[in-house]
Amino acid sequence: MSNTKGYAAYSSSEELKPFDFDRREMGPKDVKVEIDYCGVCHSDIHTAHNDWGMSEYPIVPGHEIIGHVTAIGANVSKFKEGDLVGVGCLVDSCGECPSCKDDLEQFCFNGMVMTYGSPDPVMGGVTHGGYSTQIVVTEDFVLKVSEKLDTKKVAPLLCAGITTYSPLKHWKVGKGQKVGIIGLGGLGHMGVKFAAAMGAEVVMITTSPEKGEDAKRLGAKDVLISKDTEEMAAHAGTFDLLLNTIPVEHDLNPYLPLLKVDKTMIVVGATPVQLHSMGLVFGRKSIAGSLIGGLKETQEMMDFCAEHNIVSDVEMINLEDINKAWERVMKADVKYRFVIDMKSFR
């Protein structure tokens, strides 16, 4: 008997298909969540297609989960039945290593347990994510969600949101700074909203002039077309930070001259890049990586969103339509995130 319905990838080449499976028995610190919404992240597709060479099948994607608590273990103290909650990219970590003690569970020395596709320490096989009706998660990896926001638009905050919020916060974005967001997709549109809410002057840097108007609606003050070498030269040496959200192989070199002396470009995509160190050496510039965020910071981001009324721009779908949605994600044809309405699937 299976207690959970979902959709899974059965191999790297097939479409997602229905998959019934068991969630684990409730432990004393566990929270059971009935899933209302799940965002569709490009990582879901990379994992299903085994683009990173680590996938084990079948696999249920989904790590932007919003739902309601339907049961709690005996020792759960932070949540009660009926609470609106979120589950993001992580569902567990060792809790003991220096990274975990620093609230950087995403860098756990013993390996974070990702919401899907990680070895499942309880059930065996791999963990299964949010393209499903319910999930059981230890309470320290469950997030509180404000009732103030439009809940279906909150789901993408759990990955697209924290992936952009964390570096902007870590590199201390604020008033008086000029911040460039490179690429306007699921991540980029959140980067614009956050950097603007933090008080920075935001410039959308894109190859696509037609995205300019939308970038301004999201909070960008200016739009810089990266193919326009004259315009790029006019902005040289003026940026305090660049957040590069480009998810595919690309050339970093044209962006480095935009930075002021001693400033940083953050990359959040995991991809090969072209680089000549000349662009770093002149001006003592840096390129840094950033990966989602720890649980404490993710909760802080959720609270920041409630305070500043920040949500994602989403397009709702039913779970049955996931394969069509993925095709559109692969063509970057979504503004700016698909969210699955799981209520349609119960």
Next chain:
Amino acid sequence: MSNTKGYAAYSSSEELKPFDFDRREMGPKDVKVEIDYCGVCHSDIHTAHNDWGMSEYPIVPGHEIIGHVTAIGANVSKFKEGDLVGVGCLVDSCGECPSCKDDLEQFCFNGMVMTYGSPDPVMGGVTHGGYSTQIVVTEDFVLKVSEKLDTKKVAPLLCAGITTYSPLKHWKVGKGQKVGIIGLGGLGHMGVKFAAAMGAEVVMITTSPEKGEDAKRLGAKDVLISKDTEEMAAHAGTFDLLLNTIPVEHDLNPYLPLLKVDKTMIVVGATPVQLHSMGLVFGRKSIAGSLIGGLKETQEMMDFCAEHNIVSDVEMINLEDINKAWERVMKADVKYRFVIDMKSFR
């Protein structure tokens, strides 16, 4: 009538040949230096061979200059005749821009005037460097040199020294840190000496096992052979800083796993590199560039060397032998820096 004798590159393909030329008339803030020693830097060769596509001929290389003051202008306050002094990679900058005001003249917004190969604002043509009998430099770009050190071994501090001292200082190397120096050449051997003198545990990271003993003599506690994947894995996640001195195109990816979370690899070579951003994203790691140092920091470095008795390991040559020396530099066949004895050329 020419007042200065030297050796110059007349084109990108010829050997250096004798070249007589005029130094400028003394201005009120100028210091005239009779050159005793000049270090041989790989940049000299890159510039003479026009590897960076910016060279104008004839050009007199040399930016690791040690000499004695033979005359001073009416308004010179820091130097007197007979003083032992140094001239490094820069001989002027605007003095007005934010970088100059921050003591980062190497990033002058209006373009630093390099010791050789820069447009010469006084004489026209390009500036001429230290492969010559004398030089005239405004006093703010002249460095005081301690009489305590073996003078002929001091010359390479002006480029190889400051290039490695500056990032180690900027990234706050000190006791309790494990610092990796990648590559054992003119820069690397100074990096080992400085990092050890700053109190760090230094590991020489090299492709050449035969360099191990020498690295330890210079101050390294350990030697890590970068081709040995098992040894590299054993050091994963243990370094507080990496200083990468490799001067040719190479792959950065194998080094990034060595860094702890949130730590940085500094590159000081200007070269194409291979990079996959995955290595930065996991662990929020950075790659940063660094270029020589400002005048204030270069003087600080010279004083640090006097205090800690730090000089370069050098091999002395006469100016007539420069072409043979360059051939050996191109084969990395020098431990670790050639210095021209200009006294032999007067």
